[in-house]
Amino acid sequence: MTFPMDSGKDCVHAWEMMPWVMQGSATQEQGAWLESHLAQCESCRAEFAQQSRLRLALSLPADVPVNADVGLGRLLARLDTADAPEARPRSRPPSWLSRALVAAVLVQALGIGVLGVKLWSMGGGNPAYRTLSQETLPAAPGAIRVVPDASMTLADWSALLHALRLQVVSGPNDVGAYTVAPASSASTAQHALQQLRTTRGILLAEPVAVTP
Amino acid sequence: MNDDATDSDATDRMLLQRMAAGDRVALGVLYRSYHGRLCRFLTRLTRRADVIEEVINDCFWIAWQKAGTFHGDSRVSTWLMGIAYRCGLKALRQHGDEPVEDDPRHEERSATHDLDEDRELRDWLGKGLERLSVDQRVVIELVYGVGHTLDDVAVIMQCPVGTVKARLFHARVKLRNVLPTLAGDSPKRTENAP
Numbered sequence: 572m573t574f575p576m577d578s579g580k581d582c583v584h585a586w587e588m589m590p591w592v593m594q595g596s597a598t599q600e601q602g603a604w605l606e607s608h609l610a611q612c613e614s615c616r617a618e619f620a621q622q623s624r625l626r627l628a629l630s631l632p633a634d635v636p637v638n639a640d641v642g643l644g645r646l647l648a649r650l651d652t653a654d655a656p657e658a659r660p661r662s663r664p665p666s667w668l669s670r671a672l673v674a675a676v677l678v679q680a681l682g683i684g685v686l687g688v689k690l691w692s693m694g695g696g697n698p699a700y701r702t703l704s705q706e707t708l709p710a711a712p713g714a715i716r717v718v719p720d721a722s723m724t725l726a727d728w729s730a731l732l733h734a735l736r737l738q739v740v741s742g743p744n745d746v747g748a749y750t751v752a753p754a755s756s757a758s759t760a761q762h763a764l765q766q767l768r769t770t771r772g773i774l775l776a777e778p779v780a781v782t783p
Numbered sequence: 784m785n786d787d788a789t790d791s792d793a794t795d796r797m798l799l800q801r802m803a804a805g806d807r808v809a810l811g812v813l814y815r816s817y818h819g820r821l822c823r824f825l826t827r828l829t830r831r832a833d834v835i836e837e838v839i840n841d842c843f844w845i846a847w848q849k850a851g852t853f854h855g856d857s858r859v860s861t862w863l864m865g866i867a868y869r870c871g872l873k874a875l876r877q878h879g880d881e882p883v884e885d886d887p888r889h890e891e892r893s894a895t896h897d898l899d900e901d902r903e904l905r906d907w908l909g910k911g912l913e914r915l916s917v918d919q920r921v922v923i924e925l926v927y928g929v930g931h932t933l934d935d936v937a938v939i940m941q942c943p944v945g946t947v948k949a950r951l952f953h954a955r956v957k958l959r960n961v962l963p964t965l966a967g968d969s970p971k972r973t974e975n976a977p
Contacts, residue, residue, distance in 0.1 A: 586955075590926050590927060590951075590955075591932075593927075594926070594927070594930040595930070596930075596932050618959070621959070621962060621963065622927075624904070624907075624962075625908070625911075625923075625927055625958065625962065626927045626928075627904065628904040628905065628907060628908035629908065629923070629924060629927045629928035630927075630928060631823075631901055631904065631905060631908075632819060632822075632823060633819065633822035633823040633825075633826045633835075634826070634905060635822065635826050635830055635831075635832050635835060636832060637818075637822050637832050637835050637836050637839070639814070639815055639818040639819075641836075642814075642818070642836045642839055642840060643811055643814050643815070645836070645840060646810075646814065646840045646843055646844065647807060647810075647811075649840065649844065650807070650844075650847065
């Protein structure tokens with residue numbers, strides 16, 4: 572920087588004031604002071620002339636051609652583009668198709684809800700399948716595990732069950748044991764158990780322990 | 784602010800209010816009224832006509848969106864110049880601040896429209912401004928070209944007044960030392976001047 576620091580104090584002050592006096596933002600007193608200083612200081616006069624020329628040069632219109640009409644047209648087109656997606660939903664009421672779709676979704680949701688409640692109320696206690704990790708089903712109340720002799724005929728076995736009003740609920744398992752239970756509430760398990768134990772051809776008759 | 788500037792600002796505010804209500808005619812009036820000075824201001828940043836138009840449109844796009852939030856803390860011209868300055872800097876980052884080659888049509892236009900004296904003045908100014916940083920060029924344009932005060936420039940450039948003073952000082956010292964030489968004057972005067 573080559574600004575001379577040994578200039579007179581008035582010259583420095585005049586130099587600082589020049590742009591503001593030129594652009595008209597300085598007070599009248601400041602303007603008058605500068606004028607009187609320039610009248611007696613040749614170097615500041617030359618500087619002021621230089622600054623005035625600078626201001627004149629800077630006030631020349633832009634020499635890069637930019638067409639205002641074309642630019643404004645592009646701006647308005649840009650506004651149109653930006654407005655379009657916003658305006659459409661506002662200006663057009665929902666169509667009957669939209670309403671019908673909303674109604675259909677609501678009906679579906681209602682139906683799924685009702686179905687869910689119904690399935691839940693059915694308890695889901697006896698699913699049609701068992702997984703390997705599931706525990707064995709709890710035995711029916713009054714169930715008896717019976718092992719008939721291998722020589723017992725199917726007719727005798729059926730007759731016995733019929734006489735005691737029992738029915739097979741599972742079996743035979745690997746060792747030939749059946750689980751039987753009273754077919755109706757009229758027959759008692761205890762009576763049936765005693766009858767089974769006294770029947771020839773029945774190797775074992777034991778009540779199934781009911782798990783709590 | 785003198786009376787003309789006050790009247791002009793009142794008109795600009797009215798236009799902004801109309802713009803806030805969606806009046807595109809008001810936008811057009813404000814656009815045309817500022818186009819010339821924004822163009823000249825932006826030529827201090829870039830010589831590319833397409834970038835200048837893009838920046839002006841970005842500036843008025845923002846003005847259109849924010850017209851309703853203008854609270855009048857500053858003059859409308861200061862507010863708009865601030866937006867244009869920031870859009871201009873953004874464009875410089877995107878396009879690079881290298882002054883690209885002038886459009887040949889622009890050379891023809893300058894040659895046919897400019898008086899010899901004006902052309903000489905432009906060349907002189909152009910060579911001087913080349914020595915300045917972008918911020919120094921902007922300060923010189925805003926103070927000498929547009930006629931903004933230090934406070935206005937601080938608002939436009941979003942920096943302290945002290946920073947603006949420093950930029951203006953350094954820019955003026957640089958120009959003071961190179962402009963006389965560029966004009967063919969003797970540089971001797973600068974050694975004696977303040």
